[in-house]
Amino acid sequence: MKISYNWLIEYLPREEVSIKIIENPEKISEILTSVGLEVENLEKFEQIENGLKGLIVGEVLTCEKHPDADKLKITTVDSGSETLQIVCGASNVSAGQKVIVAPVGTTLYPSLGEPFSIKKSKIRGVESNGMLCAEDEIGLGQSHEGIIVLPKDVKTGTLASEYYNIYSDWIFEIGLTPNRMDAMSHLGIAKDICAYISHHFNIKIKPISPFKNNFKPDKKSQPIKVEVKNNVDCERYAGISISGIKVEESPVWLQNKLKSIGHRPINNIVDITNFVLHETGQPLHAFDADKIKDHKIIVETLAEGTPFTTLDAKERKLRSNDIMICNGNDEPMCIAGVFGGVDSGVSSATENLFLESAVFNPASIRKSMLLHNLRTDAAVRFEKGINIDT
Numbered sequence: 001m002k003i004s005y006n007w008l009i010e011y012l013p014r015e016e017v018s019i020k021i022i023e024n025p026e027k028i029s030e031i032l033t034s035v036g037l038e039v040e041n042l043e044k045f046e047q048i049e050n051g052l053k054g055l056i057v058g059e060v061l062t063c064e065k066h067p068d069a070d071k072l073k074i075t076t077v078d079s080g081s082e083t084l085q086i087v088c089g090a091s092n093v094s095a096g097q098k099v100i101v102a103p104v105g106t107t108l109y110p111s112l113g114e115p116f117s118i119k120k121s122k123i124r125g126v127e128s129n130g131m132l133c134a135e136d137e138i139g140l141g142q143s144h145e146g147i148i149v150l151p152k153d154v155k156t157g158t159l160a161s162e163y164y165n166i167y168s169d170w171i172f173e174i175g176l177t178p179n180r181m182d183a184m185s186h187l188g189i190a191k192d193i194c195a196y197i198s199h200h201f202n203i204k205i206k207p208i209s210p211f212k213n214n215f216k217p218d219k220k221s222q223p224i225k226v227e228v229k230n231n232v233d234c235e236r237y238a239g240i241s242i243s244g245i246k247v248e249e250s251p252v253w254l255q256n257k258l259k260s261i262g263h264r265p266i267n268n269i270v271d272i273t274n275f276v277l278h279e280t281g282q283p284l285h286a287f288d289a290d291k292i293k294d295h296k297i298i299v300e301t302l303a304e305g306t307p308f309t310t311l312d313a314k315e316r317k318l319r320s321n322d323i324m325i326c327n328g329n330d331e332p333m334c335i336a337g338v339f340g341g342v343d344s345g346v347s348s349a350t351e352n353l354f355l356e357s358a359v360f361n362p363a364s365i366r367k368s369m370l371l372h373n374l375r376t377d378a379a380v381r382f383e384k385g386i387n388i389d390t
Contacts, residue, residue, distance in 0.1 A: 002261040003189055004045075005170035007279075011190035011207040018197050018205060025170040031196050032174065037183055041173035045260045047166050048139045050115075054106035055138060055160035056080060057150060063095045068124040075132070077101055080157020087128035092146035098154045099147055100133040111136045140164070167256040181384035185281035210279065219243075224292060224354050225328075229300040233323045233361040234336065236388055237299055241289055242353040245269070247346060269346045269353065274377070282357060282386060283378035285325075285334060289352040291344045294328020297354070299336065308332045309342045310374070322368045323360055337365045337382040339374045359388045 005025050012022050021027050029039040058077040066072035066087065073093050077084045079101055086101070093099075102108055107117045108131075118131050135141040135148055138160075154163060174189075182188050190207040198204050222241040228234050249255075250271040258265050258274055265271050273284040304320040316335075318324065323336035333344035337360040346353070359382075366383040369375055 001174045001176045001184060003172040003174060003186060004257060004260045005172065006260070007169075007186050007257055008172075008189055008193075011187055011210070012193060013205050013208055015197075015203065015205055017201045017203055018194075021193075021197065025172075028193065029172060031193055032172065032189070035192050035196055036177070037180065037189065037192060038175045039172050040175045041171075043171055043173070045169040045171045047168065047256060047259070048164075049109040050107065050139075051166045051168060052138060052160040052164060054102065055133065056101050056103070057154050057156055057158040057160065057163060058084070058099055058101035058132075059156045060093065060095050060097045060099055060132075063093055066124060066126060068126075072124065074126055077130070077132070078156055079103060079130075080155075084129045085127060086130045086132055087123040087126050088132045088147065090132060090134065090147040092149065093132060096152070098150040098152055098156070100138065100150070100160050102131040102133055102138070104129055106130075108133070108137055109139045111139050111142055167252075167260075169256075169260045171260060178384060181281065181381065182387070184381060184384070185277075185279060187280050222289060222352060223295065224289065225296045227296065227298045229298060230323060233321075233364045234299045234358060235361070236359040237297070237356070238358065239297065239354055239356045242355060243289075243351070245351060245353055247348050247350050267346070267348075269350070273355075277377060277381070281381055283337065283381055285340060285356040285378070286346050287333060287340075287344050287354040287356065288346055288350045289354040290350075292327050292333070292354060293331065296328030297356075298326040298328065298330060299358075300324060300326055300330070302326070302330070302332060306332065308335070310335070310372075311340045311342055311345050313342055316372050319368070319371060321364065322371075323364055325356070335368055335372065335374070336360050338368050338372065338379045339376055359386045 009022050029042050033039050058079045061076045061078055063073050063075045066074050073088050075086050075088055077086055102118045104118055104120045107115050109115045121128050132147045134144050136144045194205045194207050222243050228237050247267050250265050250268045254271050255265040269286050277283050302318055302324050306318040307315050308318050309315045324332045325334040325336050326332050334340045362383050362385045369379040
């Protein structure tokens, strides 16, 4: 299990005693291991490999045609500390530009291909002491149409990592034992750290709660009725309708949190459900509310062999004891706690949501997960047992 240091410390109070611990990822590793949450690895995470180290903002002072190559230019570039002569093949380079400079000795990590180091060289007989960079050459994107041209008000000599505000973090790889479902989230880990500090330093501290506890529905114009026919395998089923949403790219802060623990951002709806799962340990599932027939959710089991197409576009045959989330016509929309269906999922056209939060029987979820070979993050948590009071 991966835990983000930056994310974790958002839940840790800044008490006089705890602040020194909080500021030290190595110390947190020692504490977690001592309480049975063995940290198997602690590694640096950077939004872009190597974090744009060595790259600086420069200003192109002059730009002249290379005497022996029609497509090359000879430039002089102010790096903030010295003036460099650099031969450049980009068609868009010109005097007066602010650019990203890789001086001699810098190692670049391109979007594709292996890292390479910048060396002093002669290009068609002209000395070159660095490189002016395109975005794909430094891992910022895929474009190779020309060098990056920055706004003219950017200060010469600024570190590229500072200009792009490159996100970095420390990631704890924890070998979690099966009996510690309570620690399968950032908030759960924070509780253990607070318990350790409280015990060893004789002070009482608690995690900073992310919950405001003052939530109230603002309207009831999109009611979805819920009927739980299987109370044994579904102890709790709660949901809320959210209208007028727009499916789009998540904000950078959310993308960074998910990327740091190995998740690929998809869109703001999927990403926020993943965020809550890794924050609290409680899985959520989002339905397109307009696809819920008869505006009704039924939690039930269906006949053995009932066909159901999951989000990965595969048709699966259901077992008679798979817990299913169905619509008002008894049509399956989701294998409860495991995987959603293709016909009720969120798409770019979704405008209204029904957001599910539930507690399912661990044994039943485990059987469905193994039978259908769907080991999802949600199923892994449900099979270990979700706290009904979460």
